Amino acid sequence: MQYDLHSHSTASDGTLSPTALLHRAAQQGVDALALTDHDTTDGLNEARQAAHTNGIELISGVEISVTWEGVTVHILGLGIDDSNELLQTGLSGLRDFRGWRAQEIARKLEKAGVEEAYAGARKYATGKLISRTHFARYLVECGKAKNVGDVFKKFLVRGKPGHVGGQWAGLEEVVTWIRNACGYAVIAHPARYKMSATRLRKLMQAFKDAGGSGIEVVSGSHGPNDRHNMAQYARQFDLYASTGSDFHGPENPWIELGRLDGLPSNCKPIWTLWD
Ligand code: AMP
Numbered sequence: 066m067q068y069d070l071h072s073h074s075t076a077s078d079g080t081l082s083p084t085a086l087l088h089r090a091a092q093q094g095v096d097a098l099a100l101t102d103h104d105t106t107d108g109l110n111e112a113r114q115a116a117h118t119n120g121i122e123l124i125s126g127v128e129i130s131v132t133w134e135g136v137t138v139h140i141l142g143l144g145i146d147d148s149n150e151l152l153q154t155g156l157s158g159l160r161d162f163r164g165w166r167a168q169e170i171a172r173k174l175e176k177a178g179v180e181e182a183y184a185g186a187r188k189y190a191t192g193k194l195i196s197r198t199h200f201a202r203y204l205v206e207c208g209k210a211k212n213v214g215d216v217f218k219k220f221l222v223r224g225k226p227g228h229v230g231g232q233w234a235g236l237e238e239v240v241t242w243i244r245n246a247c248g249y250a251v252i253a254h255p256a257r258y259k260m261s262a263t264r265l266r267k268l269m270q271a272f273k274d275a276g277g278s279g280i281e282v283v284s285g286s287h288g289p290n291d292r293h294n295m296a297q298y299a300r301q302f303d304l305y306a307s308t309g310s311d312f313h314g315p316e317n318p319w320i321e322l323g324r325l326d327g328l329p330s331n332c333k334p335i336w337t338l339w340d
């Protein structure tokens with residue numbers, strides 16, 4: 066079985082519709098895909114339909130934005146009941162924050178000489194949610210940078226002209242939303258936060274204490290070394306191991322669906338919780 070438990074569609078900042086995403090996943094040999102859009106479950110109905118058509122298993126998911134001790138951390142909810150009211154109320158609050166933040170980002174970018182930044186980003190945001198990725202695509206269009214990664218570096222991170230801080234949801238709170246919706250909480254791409262080993266251990270302990278189930282060991286944004294380290298953390302904290310590409314679309318060919326390495330053999334796969 067080929068599992069990919071982290072992916073995005075046009076409901077958040079991916080570039081494929083849920084239908085096109087499921088079709089591509091099936092073509093790439095994925096047997097079970099989780100759609101985990103940022104702070105929304107809007108793509109799931111279409112994805113369920115497309116999963117059926119393509120003979121592939123869909124895991125209902127979401128990737129929730131959290132602020133933990135001043136750092137943005139992403140928590141996946143896997144196997145969620147997306148009709149859950151507590152979860153939906155929480156996600157709706159995060160999207161409100163995104164709406165406010167987008168206006169602020171646009172205002173700052175305009176001061177830095179980017180015209181029509183809000184309308185420009187909005188054009189790329191076809192779902193209800195707006196993200197920094199949509200601004201990045203517009204800035205590439207305007208010729209402000211050569212690619213999306215470059216826009217982040219030059220404009221959208223701390224200390225740069227289009228950066229806006231703020232608070233996402235709390236860690237304990239988000240784990241509670243996910244569990245209340247009968248899902249399993251997983252720390253997304255833990256190696257990407259660039260935390261010291263001490264801080265990362267503190268995060269894992271807080272997450273475990275809150276009722277978290279697992280961490281991504283294999284990830285599109287992890288190297289072999291990260292995978293090895295995260296497998297050790299998973300064992301140390303008795304957390305299940307997850308695997309996900311974090312696919313956002315075919316324009317990032319280095320993160321393709323269906324190309325993930327297997328989990329290290331000493332890990333407990335997260336899917337044993339529901340399979
Ligand atoms: P947001 O949740 O709106 O703050 O945007 C975060 C999203 O931006 C992530 O989910 C990634 O898809 C994207 N992103 C963050 N950093 C980078 C980067 N350096 N290069 C390309 N995309 C990035």
Ligand code: MN
Nearest residue numbers: 073078103198
């Ligand atoms: Mn994203």
Ligand code: MN
Nearest residue numbers: 128139253254
């Ligand atoms: Mn993420």
Ligand code: MN
Nearest residue numbers: 071073128311
């Ligand atoms: Mn993601």
